Amino acid sequence: MSDLETFRKETIAWLEENCPAEMRKPAKSESDVCWGGRNFQFQSDAQKQWLEVNAARGWTVPDWPTEYGGGGLNPAETKILKQEMTRMGCRIPLSSFGIWMLGPALLQFGTEEQKLHYLPQIARGEIRWCQGYSEPGSGSDLVSLQTFGEDKGDHWVVNGQKVWTSYADKADWIFCLVRTDKEDKYRGISFLLFDMESEGVTTKPIKLISGNSPFCETFFDDVKVPKDQIVGQLNRGWDVAKYLLGHEREMISGGGISNEMPSIGAAFNEIVALDPIMRAEMAAFDVDTLAFKAMGELFMDELKAKKGHPAQPNMMKYAGTELNKRRHELVMAAGGSESLEWESEASNKGAKARNWLRTKANSIEGGTSEVMLNVISKRILELPGA
Amino acid sequence: MSDLETFRKETIAWLEENCPAEMRKPAKSESDVCWGGRNFQFQSDAQKQWLEVNAARGWTVPDWPTEYGGGGLNPAETKILKQEMTRMGCRIPLSSFGIWMLGPALLQFGTEEQKLHYLPQIARGEIRWCQGYSEPGSGSDLVSLQTFGEDKGDHWVVNGQKVWTSYADKADWIFCLVRTDKEDKYRGISFLLFDMESEGVTTKPIKLISGNSPFCETFFDDVKVPKDQIVGQLNRGWDVAKYLLGHEREMISGGGISNEMPSIGAAFNEIVALDPIMRAEMAAFDVDTLAFKAMGELFMDELKAKKGHPAQPNMMKYAGTELNKRRHELVMAAGGSESLEWESEASNKGAKARNWLRTKANSIEGGTSEVMLNVISKRILELPGA
Amino acid sequence: MPLFYDEDQSMLEDSAAEFMKTEAPVAHLREFRDKNCPDGFSHRLWEQFGEMGFNGIMASEDEGGLGMGLKEAGIIMKEIGKNLAPSPFLTTAVAGVEALNNGSKALRDRYLPGIIEGKTVLSLAIDESSKHRPEAIAMEAKRSGNGFQLNGKKQFVIHGISSDMMIVAARTAGSAGDKDGLTLFAVEKETKGMEMDAVRLVDSSVAAHVAFNNVELTADAVIGEVDQGQEVLDRLLRAGRVASAAEMVGVGTGAMKQTLAYLKERKQFGQLIGEFQGLQHRAAHLYSEMEIADAIVRKAAEAVDAGVESAELLVSAAKAKVGVTSNLAVREGVQMHGGVGMTDEYDIGLYMKRDRGLSEFFGDSRYHANRVAQLYGY
């Protein structure tokens, strides 16, 4: 038996033994997701236990080095773990912007001290992070950001305002782009970390069209940030942010396709039997979905082999988010008048409609579709003046 | 009986008496079209006779004033004449860029002498005209044209090259945009008329993807043009050209919808019965066609009442040409492998495929779709910097 | 008749525009939404509609109305759409009155005065599944004594909960799909045996699921003739389809206008975003499509008003075209607004929600494209 076969066998055995039955059913709603953090209220003992056994083994971040709280698995092992978890229906033990976003940036740009300090906390789900990039005046255009950190010797004093900070009202710490040099528009930005309980930090949830408020406006009023809480070089925060955005786009682009995306036409076969035009639209959509799934596989294969164009994640992000928006338009159409319901129990409090509206942000957050197309034009197609 | 009813009755009687039976069958191909001109070879006596009786009555240009060779009809009468000709299937007696393009420009900008000289020749089909606008370096961007007319006192000496001159190899005269002032890029252009038999004029047909050559490259080598052959003011040819382009877009936009455009799905009902996806596409196309026909009606109503936005013809040109291209894509798809045939008799020498390829120029000639969208952005939507 | 608005129609347009802008701008919708109004609209606004004379637009002049047609009703619907004004105008003053116009004088005498005054609200109980499919109506209306007994379920009954009378389509004979055997009934509110479950919809309107349990009706509740309800229903549907299409033209136009304004004010990368050609071309394309959608809606209204044969085809083409187009307008609208387009604070999201609701009402673009194909015989 090869090493990988052994690993698979052991993994299956471990999952069988350690994953509580309740954690093998799909999460029903946002509130079933384990986000961790200082103030997190576990929904059940099973949820808490599932986080703890994974954290102990380093399997909340299976591919991170063990010294930083990870599982130390190689890519092949990581893939096997994911496959088996998917097969058994195991929930992700810990969802976290720390894992998805800050972690990779720290691994790339952090000092050894920072890695040893922050990464294990992330891995164990002790600290919940949020991201502070966008500002009211700068959506796609991050270069124009205004939040300013004034140099006070051993610390900065930060003033300004961020917007679209996900769950800032629930987060413990923030990773944040702050202007540290007003002269150099393109470079004078640094990547700072600080505690959301610091004096001067306030948050205000933004009500969205879906009726939910996953994002906040976040205000900084003379917030003190010690000098050792910078990631990467002073005034080179842009490098960290770009790396992270690229990573985020990879993640988003990979996200929708790792799981099986079933046929939409088959899911609504009774509806399409009576509606030949919808059937045609769904057939076209199923074709596009199958094609995009193949693209996702090719993309991930290339990514792992470090073969693809470095700007390819932008293409994936563009195509994947537009596809997902189309999917939800079709789901709403198939649902007809019942999918319009907004509060009824039968509609699970308007889950379909709220999810549909939520998808409209897919092509805005993490770089708009228009920005993606600009990047493809410039970096891949090398069109002039792009 | 109202005047118009009387007019209709008389018109029917006249058409019945004067339109030869052969001229009541649809033209089979381009060669059945009567273009007139010095060297025109009539395809039949009927074709010649039909031109002559119309020219005698001024009905090649029914709405032009009688003193310029027209029929002097008012808009209501002109409409009745068209309706009855369509109803009886009468062919257009004379197709001519002189009628469609130069005539309206002369009526607007010509001197009385010019009108009396040129218009009757056009009306009688004695002189065939071509248009010299585009140059190899300037397609959508007419301002950059280079053909230069040097002032020699009582005449200009014109040197340069035009491209996309329709039927220049068959035309007797050209109306041509010529730079007469090298300093003033935007204004230094004049609208000149000259004989294609002038010394120094040569033409070379351009072979198109359809296999046909309706356009030429045209070269001017020290061509003498007398000073009285300018339309409008010196260095103000742009005004004439813009007027004409506007007129052309109105014409193109009105063109496809004046006749009945039948359901594409019904035309291919046996094919779509076996192909539900094509049926869905054709249903969507039929919806768009019905909608565009309604738009055409609204557009013409507004035009007649001088109510519409002056830039609206650009929208009509854009939407109409894109729709027509889509139509031919569908026609090709419905025809399947048989519509691919290029030379066979059964396919009428590839008529379907050649027509399909011909439509690809719709959204290029007379202003590209992109230019139309620019104009809509700027003049109708008043977007900044457009 | 030219397709543009004549002088009278332009005056009507101006007065409807001015009225909606003053009395029922988007803020009005927000107010009623935020206070969780159980009816989903303001009864006071409905009276004001009456005071403006709007509600009698389709009623004959003899009976206190304006004796106008769908083209004029469409003018008002467009202004309603532009402002997202919540009102029972569509179900009551357009589709409802059209049905009553084809029923008995007695029913008209009973309901028209209240409608014209803005006191009476009508609702329509047609759909029996989540997709509009009136050709499959199966609800049963058994003869019972001199009258009828209704049993079955209806859904997507907009304003059902607040209506004084509900127009119910049911089968008195035959089975789903038969041409004969359909009958329309005027069912008074609080008739015994009706159960309603009100649901708030994404666009803040309120629809009802209605169950009929042995609902007894007298013979004078019949609108038109027994078993011959198909034609009245067809008329009702034609009116409702054209008018809802007109409202959607308004919704799309309103969304487009908001978006164009935003393109002229929002800066990114040191430029107004409206300067980017990528957005300009999409905006110009959208403009073009909206113009065309408006034209077919006018044409369909005119055709129904004139009673021409092709009206049925044009009506379905109109609802199909505008369904696709106003959907494009709200999608482009939210996307071009970027992040703020996702917030409840900006109005563009409300346009998206209203568009979704209207797209299902009286059949969506797919249903009607299919109908165009069927009417063309393929």
Place this chain on the structure above:
Amino acid sequence: MPLFYDEDQSMLEDSAAEFMKTEAPVAHLREFRDKNCPDGFSHRLWEQFGEMGFNGIMASEDEGGLGMGLKEAGIIMKEIGKNLAPSPFLTTAVAGVEALNNGSKALRDRYLPGIIEGKTVLSLAIDESSKHRPEAIAMEAKRSGNGFQLNGKKQFVIHGISSDMMIVAARTAGSAGDKDGLTLFAVEKETKGMEMDAVRLVDSSVAAHVAFNNVELTADAVIGEVDQGQEVLDRLLRAGRVASAAEMVGVGTGAMKQTLAYLKERKQFGQLIGEFQGLQHRAAHLYSEMEIADAIVRKAAEAVDAGVESAELLVSAAKAKVGVTSNLAVREGVQMHGGVGMTDEYDIGLYMKRDRGLSEFFGDSRYHANRVAQLYGY
């Protein structure tokens, strides 16, 4: 297996690309078109294909081939597509060899050596109407003595006129739509009773309308089993569909590359037209679609090669996706070239013509989208 090309596949790609660029660039197509070559391709080039070893790609190593699969064949097809190289590779070395691989050793011994050498050409007689619909094959093959007698008509037989052997699908039992009763025959050229009418197509290839009048065949002409031809036909079709889809990826990619080059060289309004964001965004969208189309074609090829259950679904998805995408590429290509795109002098129009031809070959995007729906059970 990763979907990107491994080292061997990359080498094959490089050598195919280099070969086509040198021996069969677009100028080669023009030359054969302009001299009105009756076969529509160069027999010399076909021999060169053989010399390169391309033609045995799907034949087993035992039988002188390379023993590779559709993924590798697709690599060659893509390069053919990029250069619009006219050749019988698709009908002969891919679909034809795939059928022979499922037939008798005797037939392989007879045809494979010539194919591998680039001397033998095969054609496929499947379609009986202007649209691809192999499930409706009705042509009759009656038993006659020890053999069969064929009567009926086929059309869209590419290379029919120049082929040494034609694979003909006909019914030996049952009627159109029956699963059993289909048989594939290897019909030698100049067999008595075959009448061919050659027609030049828009893309300069040559197809034949073929009439079979009492064509007598011996039993050893059967490919596979009598009455059990459906499975062989399915294999042939899978190979043909994936390979034609791969060629279309090449056509679309070639068209896109020419267009991108033009965007970087053509000036209008004092700017390179590639600087206009309106065109940039469309180009970027096209790039994205072409990448995705390429991926599904690779995936489908891999699935067929691996014999997985979902192969049929992926094959139809591939042909459907690439059909839409390469059509987009050629339409955008001609439009972005502007006036010169309409001239015969520029190559972009040739891409448009080839795309049209290929879109019909082995079923168009609509046929295959419908098939995806059917395979998903709706």
